[in-house]
Amino acid sequence: MEPIQVEVKQVLIVPDQPITTVHFPEAGWVSMLAPLEDGKAAEVGLVGAEGMVGLPLLLGSDRSTLEAMVQASGTLLRMGATAFRHALEECPTLRSLLLRYTLAFQQQVSQTAACNGNHALDQRLARWLLMAHDRAEGDEFPMTHEFLAMMLCVHRPGVTVAARLFQQAGLIRYGQGQMVVTDREGLEAAACECYATVRHHFEQLLGTTRG
Template identity: 70%
Template structure:
């Protein structure tokens, strides 16, 4: 009998946490994707056709208001999964899932995803714990945006992006950053310049480079650490 080819170790941490037999069962149905920046994976109020497991880059979960303004409510990288509604019994999302930093991911159709949950109690348990951790991130983001200064919020967001970028340098315009933080661009410009003068970051030409991680952590509010601790407690991975 010919031997099965070895399954490469997934770079998505949720998939990597699965027992070997459960991963082997779903591996043939995982479709690798190369995803470009600004691609929408899930649109608001549209049927969700698949779950996505990022391996690099990250996805922003964006709430879009009736008047056209938008704000980021969560960020998902290789630690997580896009399409949690499928896990929790839903079929549509109220927010947009948009790729903010290009990378690769694995796509699992909604039907295959539901079959996998039925066949693997371990997968269901791991994903439910991730859902709880992600809920903490969303909750903390709301509390942070309503109570902390812009420079603290900017530091928190840059740290979260840095955790998922796989590099000290990643693409990001001030205009897009202002939209993610739900503020006007001049405020982001002032805060970014302050961080650059302090030697914490370097920015220009649509890119941001983290040059002093420890200094950025000191500038951030409590919210970054609170989310990281929750991820560590529930999943053993950074948030």
């Protein structure tokens, strides 16, 4: 595997195009986005150091309907598709681990769909901030209201209002494209049950607290 540096908004997988490499994040994280006909996109999953980008190759396909876009810059380990397939054949333990991750990621995607359709914006925002915090290297990470609106598939003013309320409550602090989590327990209390549900599945399947 080859370590590479990636930057925000760098695209790793283009929908319906051959996947030639897989990526294992060491730092930073990647958003899995479902593109829509009007040019918008909705985030359906988040991948950090707990997982990999390029799951279709594990499951026997070389294409994805989703776009993989870097949301927080960092270091990724990159492996070519052919080498990855050989590694799966030679190491059953690797295949088993990645299949368990696939189950965990599937749960994250399913719970995201249920969450977006049933829970209030402030609950969804708290859940997403907790997911990002899990994958950040500290309490501070890059984030803008524009990016949050795209990730949550809502209009930017709604995100601005919810974020302002969280800041006034002392849960977060933000400005100049940076987000700081100042009260983790408060965010967990503000989030819906979806965060804890997905985190529980990740712990069961992978032994990680990232959900």
